[in-house]
Amino acid sequence: MKTHKIIIFTTLLLTITTVYGQTYEPLDLAKKICSKVTLPNIENYVAGEYEGKPNGKDLPDGSITKFTLLGQTDKTAVVGMTVLDSIGKGFDTYLHFEKDKSWKMTAFRGLAMTGLIEQIKIELENMTPQQVDEIIEKSKKNKNDDFEMFKSREDYNFQLGNTRLTLELDENIINHFLTNQAEFDRLKNLALIELEKEKVDEDRSLELIETSKPEFNKLFISSVATGGYELGNCINFLIGGMLDNSVGYFYIKDKKDLPEMNPNRIIMIREIANGWYIYKTT
Structure with missing residues (x-):
């Protein structure tokens, strides 16, 4: 009976994870969103003004990305992303996150009017x-x-x-x-x-x-x-x-x-x- 309950709980947990997606810390979530591989159920990881674009699919081919956690509290976080080309030229962007029940990306920023x-x-x-x-x-x-x-x-x-x-x-x-x-x-x-x-x-x-x-x-x-x-x-x-x-x-x-x-x-x-x-x- 105990084994049967464990199997049911595990199956339920896997179902919830499949439907709603895993939970990630801000640095890991930034890497997932800005990967060339589309993040499954990305709508579960975004909120506010950020609706999933731009993401890794929008980066130029051959781009190299570097991520730095700039700050994190219980409710907010900011991750810096540097995008470089093959000769080291590039730009910096800043991914903002908020946490309710899980971390979600809420804004994509960079130095404007350059x-x-x-x-x-x-x-x-x-x-x-x-x-x-x-x-x-x-x-x-x-x-x-x-x-x-x-x-x-x-x-x-x-x-x-x-x-x-x-x-x-x-x-x-x-x-x-x-x-x-x-x-x-x-x-x-x-x-x-x-x-x-x-x-x-x-x-x-x-x-x-x-x-x-x-x-x-x-x-x-x-x-x-x-x-x-x-x-x-x-x-x-x-x-x-x-x-x-x-x-x-x-x-x-x-x-x-x-x-x-x-x-x-x-x-x-x-x-x-x-x-x-x-x-x-x-």
Whole structure:
């Protein structure tokens, strides 16, 4: 009789698993959804705005995918997916998950509005030294504050490096930080000293170490600030982006103050080292 009950229970369990599908942790589920092999009953693993597309079937042939768990709580998780071609070129995306009874993917995100930045990067890359000098010379004669792409060789170098870094893979953005970590730490310490004399408004961003702009521009950082509703009391080293779609680094003293990731604002945060993180917003 006991054996008969076990057989019935096992059969019932197998039936439920077949109908409703297995349960997966976010990292495993991300790999399943973005596999070239269609995930059976994919509708059981998606919710919210994400309806199963894009998925692994939409990736270019020969693509290599790498997955990183960026964060997981009892109810939410974010997995980073890097998609590379055969020569190592690619892009980063961020898969957002929520848990009710089981984990489901709810949003697919990436840094948006990069087309114009790409165009500017290509234009800057294709300029000859003579063309750069001509634009600089023209800017010196500009008496009406008309728009100029750049006004000095340093400005040109900053804009070219900044657009390149904005569009880089996360791994390369992290490597740029690690290569220059001593200088980032020096500038961060200057910002912390300045903060001791300033009152921070939680609703408004406060620009920091503006007198050090030539120095952080050499790191391809657009601005250094703190405050505001996005990153709170983090020290924000903004690289760039378009409108609310931005990428940068931030420093935070205490992990308990770490901002939360969500698909509608801060789409990714990834720890680098010693209180430093890379982030992206949308």
